[in-house]
Amino acid sequence: MKMREMKEMREKTRGELESKLAEVKKNLFSLKFKKSTGQLENYMMIYNLKKDIARINTLIRKKELGLDK
Numbered sequence: 001m002k003m004r005e006m007k008e009m010r011e012k013t014r015g016e017l018e019s020k021l022a023e024v025k026k027n028l029f030s031l032k033f034k035k036s037t038g039q040l041e042n043y044m045m046i047y048n049l050k051k052d053i054a055r056i057n058t059l060i061r062k063k064e065l066g067l068d069k
Contacts, residue, residue, distance in 0.1 A: 014063045021056045
């Protein structure tokens with residue numbers, strides 16, 4: 001995610017973040033399936049999606065704890 005996208009993500013509600021998380025996980029599953037069948041050309045996409053999942057989970061946790069600004 002780019003810095004601008006992260007700024008937008010911080011402004012979203014917890015529900016919106018959870019729906020985005022589900023979407024990213026679905027994309028990750030799709031890429032893993034393509035990888036297993038040999039159709040995936042860019043393996044860095046999997047790495048980037050895993051990082052995005054971690055970032056979204058962090059934002060959700062911060063909102064739970066009330067640490068977001």
